[in-house]
Amino acid sequence: MSNIPTDLHYTKSHEWVRRIQGGAVEIGITDHAQGALGDLVFVEVPDAGRTLRAGEACAVVESVKAASDVYSPLAGKVVANNAALAAKPELLNQDPYGEGWLFRLETAADVGTLMSAAAYASFLDDESK
Amino acid sequence: MGLKTPLYGLHVEQGAKIVDFGGWDMPLHYGSQIEEHHAVRRDAGMFDVSHMAVVDLTGGRSREFLRVLLANDVARLKEFGKALYTCMLNPDGGVIDDLIVYFVADTWYRLVVNAGTRDKDLAWIRSHAAQFDVAVLERTDLAMIAVQGPNARRKAAELLAPAQQPAALELKPFSGAAFGSWFVARTGYTGEDGFEIMMPAADAADAWRRLLDGGVKPAGLGARDTLRLEAGMNLYGNDMDEQHHPLESGLAWTVAFEPLVREFIGRAALSKARREGCDAFVGLLLEERGVLRSHQRVLAAGLDAEGMVTSGTFSPTLNRSIALARVPRGTGAAVQVEIRGKMHAARVVRPPFVRHGKALIEI
Numbered sequence: 001m002s003n004i005p006t007d008l009h010y011t012k013s014h015e016w017v018r019r020i021q022g023g024a025v026e027i028g029i030t031d032h033a034q035g036a037l038g039d040l041v042f043v044e045v046p047d048a049g050r051t052l053r054a055g056e057a058c059a060v061v062e063s064v065k066a067a068s069d070v071y072s073p074l075a076g077k078v079v080a081n082n083a084a085l086a087a088k089p090e091l092l093n094q095d096p097y098g099e100g101w102l103f104r105l106e107t108a109a110d111v112g113t114l115m116s117a118a119a120y121a122s123f124l125d126d127e128s129k
Numbered sequence: 130m131g132l133k134t135p136l137y138g139l140h141v142e143q144g145a146k147i148v149d150f151g152g153w154d155m156p157l158h159y160g161s162q163i164e165e166h167h168a169v170r171r172d173a174g175m176f177d178v179s180h181m182a183v184v185d186l187t188g189g190r191s192r193e194f195l196r197v198l199l200a201n202d203v204a205r206l207k208e209f210g211k212a213l214y215t216c217m218l219n220p221d222g223g224v225i226d227d228l229i230v231y232f233v234a235d236t237w238y239r240l241v242v243n244a245g246t247r248d249k250d251l252a253w254i255r256s257h258a259a260q261f262d263v264a265v266l267e268r269t270d271l272a273m274i275a276v277q278g279p280n281a282r283r284k285a286a287e288l289l290a291p292a293q294q295p296a297a298l299e300l301k302p303f304s305g306a307a308f309g310s311w312f313v314a315r316t317g318y319t320g321e322d323g324f325e326i327m328m329p330a331a332d333a334a335d336a337w338r339r340l341l342d343g344g345v346k347p348a349g350l351g352a353r354d355t356l357r358l359e360a361g362m363n364l365y366g367n368d369m370d371e372q373h374h375p376l377e378s379g380l381a382w383t384v385a386f387e388p389l390v391r392e393f394i395g396r397a398a399l400s401k402a403r404r405e406g407c408d409a410f411v412g413l414l415l416e417e418r419g420v421l422r423s424h425q426r427v428l429a430a431g432l433d434a435e436g437m438v439t440s441g442t443f444s445p446t447l448n449r450s451i452a453l454a455r456v457p458r459g460t461g462a463a464v465q466v467e468i469r470g471k472m473h474a475a476r477v478v479r480p481p482f483v484r485h486g487k488a489l490i491e492i
Contacts, residue, residue, distance in 0.1 A: 038146075038351065039163045041443040042420050042450075060469070062420045064162050064351060064443050067469070086418070 002032035002124070005097055009111045010120035011073045016097065017111055020104065024079060025111060028101040029061060029070060029092065032124055037063040040089040045081035045103050052076060054109065059102050061092065073114055076107030130154075134179035135272045135330040139337055143347055151245030153180040155350055162351035166445045169319055169356055170486045173278035173285075174348035175340050180244040183268040183327060184254065187237045194261035195230065195238055197393055198254065200375060202385035206232035212303045212316055215383055217250070218395030222374035222402060226250050227365050227383075229316060231305055239312070241273075241325075243365050257394075272333035276345060277323035277356075279486060282315070284343045285324045288336050289313070297324070318353065320360025320484045358442050358451060361412060361480025367423055368410075368439040368453050376402050377455060379410035379480070406458055412480035413438065413452040413466065414490055417473045421452035426467040427475075429460040436460060446483045447492060453480065 004010075009017040014033035018026040034040065042062035052058050052072040059070035081103040085091060092100035115123060131154040140147065145156035156177065158165060168174040186194070195203040201215030211232050217225045226246045231239040242250045251267060258265050276285040286294045293308045300306060302322075305314030312327040328336060341347065354364070361379075363369055369378035376384070376399060384399060385391070415421050421441030428435060436456030444451045456464070456477070465472040482490050 038158060039161055041163075042418060062443075064355060064445075065157075067420065067422070 002030065002035055003097070004030070004032075004117045004121050006117040008097070008117065009073075009114035010117065010123075011071070011114060012123060013071050015070060015073050017073050017114055019111055023108070024104050024106050025074065025076075026101050026104050027073060028096055030120070031096050033068075034093050034096045034100070037061060037068060038065050039063055040092045042067075043085040043089045043092060043102070045083075045085060046078045048078050048080055050078045052078065052105065070102060072105065074105060074107045074109040074111070076105035076109065078103050079106045080104040132180070134177055135333040136177045136179060136274075136337055139334055140177065140347070145347070145349060148350070150350055151180065151243070153244055155180060156347070158349040158351045159347050162349065162355070163445045165346060165348035165352035166355050168346040169278045169321055169348055169352065170446055170483070171279070173276060173281040173323075173345045174352065175337070175345045176275040176277070176348055176353055177272075177337075178275050178325065179272040179330070179333065181273060182242045182244065182247040182250070183271050183273065184240040184242060184251065185233075185237065185266045185268055186240065186254075186258070186263050187266070188261065188263040189236050190261040191236055191238050191263050194258060194263045196391055198257055199230065200384045200393055200395060200399070202391060203230060203232065203238065205385065206230075208232070208304070209234060210300075210305045210314075212305060212314060216369070216375045216380060217253070218374070218393070218399070219371060220394060220398065222395040222398030223371035224365070224369040224373065224375060224378065224380075225253055225371060227363065227369065227380070231312075231314065233307075245366060268327075270330055271327045272330045273325060273327045274333065274336060274340070275317055275323065275325045276340060277317045277319040277321045279322060281321065281323035281345070284345050285326065285340065287343055288326070288339055318360075318362055319356040320362070320481055321356075321486070355442050355445055358440055358453065359444050359446055359481065359483035361453070361482060363453070364440055373455070374399055374402055374407070377407040377410060379453070408436070408455050409458055409460060410453065410455055411460070412478040412482060412490075413441075413454050413464065413475040414447075414478050414482070414492075415450035415452075415466070415473060415475050419450060419468050419473055421450045421466060421468070421475070427454050427456055427460075428465045428467070428472070429456065430463070431461075432457050432459060436464070438466065444482060447488055447490065449492060451482050
């Protein structure tokens with residue numbers, strides 16, 4: 001079973017969202033997603049300052065197996081990205097909810113519109129059936 | 130639900146991620162593909178390759194038959210146990226499959242063909258074998274384990290009886306020998322030394338467990354692909370197929386045009402292609418970050434015609450992306466590859482990229 005922290009919000013495309021201070025959110029991909037991708041070898045994150053629509057493809061995570069787009073769960077402006085991933089993409093495998101975060105977004109959108117941990121867990125359950 | 134090898138249960142027990150490969154349920158990796166890759170380059174890893182088809186050809190005219198069927202010449206095999214890598218072509222020169230043929234005895238040759246092509250291969254072989262009175266027997270009773278890496282032969286030899294071990298360890302590269310009901314060959318698909326061992330299916334699980342106890346790391350299809358690509362070895366369906374002949378697939382070295390009197394299937398088409406010239410088949414090293422993948426476009430300065438990546442991956446040994454590509458003649462040393470709509474610089478290099486644990490390409 002993959003790890004699904006209860007304090008985060010989730011999307012059907014396997015991103016997680018964490019509320020941080022000042023109306024910003026931190027975004028990454030879930031433990032399930034990194035497990036399905038396998039060893040990550042290349043990560044491309046959005047530049048700071050870029051404005052994203054909800055659902056916009058804005059990052060690429062690439063494993064030995066395949067490349068996958070990451071979609072912005074919410075609309076907003078990128079205020080930071082995780083530069084450490086360029087040299088150490090494996091952080092995404094090792095710590096998907098911590099050191100493997102992808103970018104931070106300044107957003108007015110409501111994270112409550114996204115799935116809770118319980119909803120994401122049952123979504124994964126359904127997906128694997 | 131796909132076909133399962135005799136080792137399927139062990140793969141699941143060892144936590145393998147199972148994927149469909151040519152209709153077979155096979156392990157992709159057992160946790161980390163990159164760790165498995167490094168284990169083969171640095172120590173010893175093992176692959177279940179029981180999905181590949183072992184086909185025995187017997188009959189007094191077996192050699193004569195294979196000299197027609199295969200683009201490489203089995204007459205080059207002078208000693209029992211010697212192996213030859215070759216393509217099997219259609220009359221247009223297209224590659225039906227690539228395979229290894231072992232010279233087992235005067236009237237007995239053994240072919241090992243790809244899993245995904247087994248049905249069409251067998252149909253093709255049978256359609257030509259009859260006129261040579263050659264019997265075609267698919268050995269579904271055998272399993273096959275490839276043990277690869279600098280320490281692979283030493284560790285794998287321990288599966289044999291002590292009296293058999295010296296003979297196994299003395300096998301020359303690309304040679305094999307029977308040890309009881311087993312056939313041990315010093316061949317592989319990784320660019321490392323090692324053995325490929327064919328054995329009765331009933332022996333496979335015990336052999337796998339003993340290798341595991343001896344410190345040989347299970348490795349899946351994922352690592353198999355990155356290892357073979359680093360070694361500059363082609364994958365059927367990616368780097369060659371029925372629409373492409375060996376000369377434009379980097380396999381000219383496997384075609385025996387001499388002696389001229391040998392009329393193998395596809396010869397006329399290949400001779401014509403050789404006269405007229407054809408696309409080149411090259412290695413690529415990505416100069417920038419990113420990963421080369423099959424079907425990406427390759428553009429060369431001053432040429433209108435485009436090339437295409439046939440296999441691409443991230444190379445765990447080089448820590449860079451590498452690829453095999455079919456490109457127009459006249460392509461220079463620097464090309465651009467299109468990755469998700471953007472052009473990236475790549476260098477044209479001569480495979481292999483890695484052999485025996487060492488990088489052969491300057492980064």
